[in-house]
Amino acid sequence: MIICSEEVVVSPPFVFLPLVKSLLRPDFHVAAQNCWVKKGGAFTGEVSAEMLVDLGIPWVILGHSERRLLLGESNEFVGDKVAYALSKNLKVIACVGETLEQRESGSTMEVVAAQTKAISERISDWTNVVVAYEPVWAIGTGKVASPAQAQEVHSVLREWFHTSVSPEVAASIRIIYGGSVNGANCKELATQPDVDGFLVGGASLKPEFVDIIKSATVKNSA
Ligand SMILES: O=C[C@H](O)COP(=O)(O)O
Numbered sequence: 001m002i003i004c005s006e007e008v009v010v011s012p013p014f015v016f017l018p019l020v021k022s023l024l025r026p027d028f029h030v031a032a033q034n035c036w037v038k039k040g041g042a043f044t045g046e047v048s049a050e051m052l053v054d055l056g057i058p059w060v061i062l063g064h065s066e067r068r069l070l071l072g073e074s075n076e077f078v079g080d081k082v083a084y085a086l087s088k089n090l091k092v093i094a095c096v097g098e099t100l101e102q103r104e105s106g107s108t109m110e111v112v113a114a115q116t117k118a119i120s121e122r123i124s125d126w127t128n129v130v131v132a133y134e135p136v137w138a139i140g141t142g143k144v145a146s147p148a149q150a151q152e153v154h155s156v157l158r159e160w161f162h163t164s165v166s167p168e169v170a171a172s173i174r175i176i177y178g179g180s181v182n183g184a185n186c187k188e189l190a191t192q193p194d195v196d197g198f199l200v201g202g203a204s205l206k207p208e209f210v211d212i213i214k215s216a217t218v219k220n221s222a
Contacts, residue, residue, distance in 0.1 A: 006217045007029065007197075008027075008028045008029070008213055008217075009028070009029045009030065009031045009059050009093070010024060010028060010029070010030055010031070010204075011030065011031040011032065011033055011059070011061055011093075012030070012033075013033065014032060014033070014047055017030055017032060017055060017057055018055060021055075021056065021057070029058050029059060030057055030058070030059065031057070031058075031059030031060055031061055031093060032047065032052050032057055032059070032060045032061070033060075033061050033064065034047070034060070034061065034062065034064070034067060035047055035048060035049045035051075035052055035060050035062070035081065035085055035090070036048045036049065036081075036084075037077060037080050037081045037084055038080070038084050039084075049084055049085045049087075049088040049090055050088060052088075052090060053088055053089065053090065057090075058090065058091055059090065059091045059092070059093060060085050060090050060091075060092055060093070061092075061093045061095065061132075061199075062078055062081045062082050062085060062092055062093070062094055062095070063078035063081070063082070063094050063095045063096065063115070064095045064134075065095060065097055065134055065136045065139060066139075068095075069099075069136065074118075075114055075115050075117075075118035076118050078094070078115070078118065078119065079118035079119045079120075079121060079122040079123075080122060082094050082119045082122065082123060082129065083119075083122040083123050086123055086125070086128055086129070089128075090128075091128040091129070091130075092128060092129050092130070093129075093130045093131075093132050093176075093199065094116075094119055094129055094130070094131050094132065095131075095132045095134050095178070095199070096111075096112045096115040096116055096131060096132070096133055096134070096157075097111075097112065097115075097132075097133055097134040097135045097136050097139075097178075097179070098111040098112060098135055098136065098137075099111075099136045099137065100136065100137035103135065103137065108135075108153060109153070109156050112133065112153060112156075112157060113157075113160050116131065116157065116160060116161075117164065120164060120165055126161075126165065126169045126172075126173055127172075129173070130173075130174045130175075130176060130196075130197075131157065131173060131174070131175045131176070132175075132176050132177070132178050132199040133150070133153050133154060133157065133175060133176070133177055133178070134177070134178035134179050134199060135149075135153075135179050137179075138178075138179025138180050139178065139179045139180070139201065140180070140201060140202060141179075141180060142180050143179075143180060144179060144180035144181065144182075144185050144189075145177070145179055147188045147189050147191070147192050147195075150177045150189055150192055150195055151192035151193065151194055151195065154175045154177070154192065154194035154195055155193075155194045157175055157194075158170050158173070158175060158194050161173055174196040174197060175194060175195070175196050176195070176196055176197035176198055176199055177189055177195050177197075177198055177199070178198060178199030178200065178201070180202075181198045181199075181200050181203060181212060182202075182203040182208060182212070183203065183206075183208030183209075183211040183212060184208075186198065186211060186212040186215040186216070187211075187215045189215075190215040190216050196216075197216045198212060198216055200212055
């Protein structure tokens with residue numbers, strides 16, 4: 001589930017999208033967890049952007065680390081997916097983030113910049129993109145990035161947008177954090193100036209998800 005600037009987006013597996021969409025309150029939206037890289041066709045087992053549009057699904061998550069690492073999706077492939085999904089008028093949550101090995105070798109920013117650059121080389125309008133910074137070592141591990149660690153990467157990413165895309169995009173792009181966010185750590189993470197919301201996994205299935213929503217939306221409406 002994703003929360004940013006007063007928007008709440010729920011992202012169940014494909015097969016549950018219509019049901020969840022039908023049950024959600026109208027101001028909450030749904031996102032698919034992936035979609036195919038180009039126009040639908042003979043790609044057995046894939047779900048195309050066109051299919052999501054037909055179902056009335058407004059958002060899609062692309063480049064989640066599990067897809068990058070387990071399914072071998074390269075930066076370029078993710079960039080192509082983002083460009084195609086946007087061309088079909090889907091809104092995109094584009095995930096970036098480093099592995100523990102990359103963090104320990106000091107290449108966090110290089111990795112995150114390369115992932116973002118591959119998208120930037122393929123799109124010209126960031127209006128419908130939210131960037132989710134998700135350090136791989138923090139996803140589902142209980143090892144949340146400290147507020148300072150999250151802020152550091154978000155701030156450098158925003159600076160990257162300022163230099164490499166435009167000051168306007170840097171000011172308006174929403175950069176959300178994901179990785180072991182829960183009811184206990186959300187408030188401090190949400191106070192970081194460059195943290196615009198959260199991508200929540202495990203805790204979105206628990207009652208504390210309400211506290212997480214409040215922490216992000218109160219900050220953003222303040
Ligand atoms: O897909 C979910 C996100 O990657 C974060 O998961 P998590 O909150 O369980 O660490």
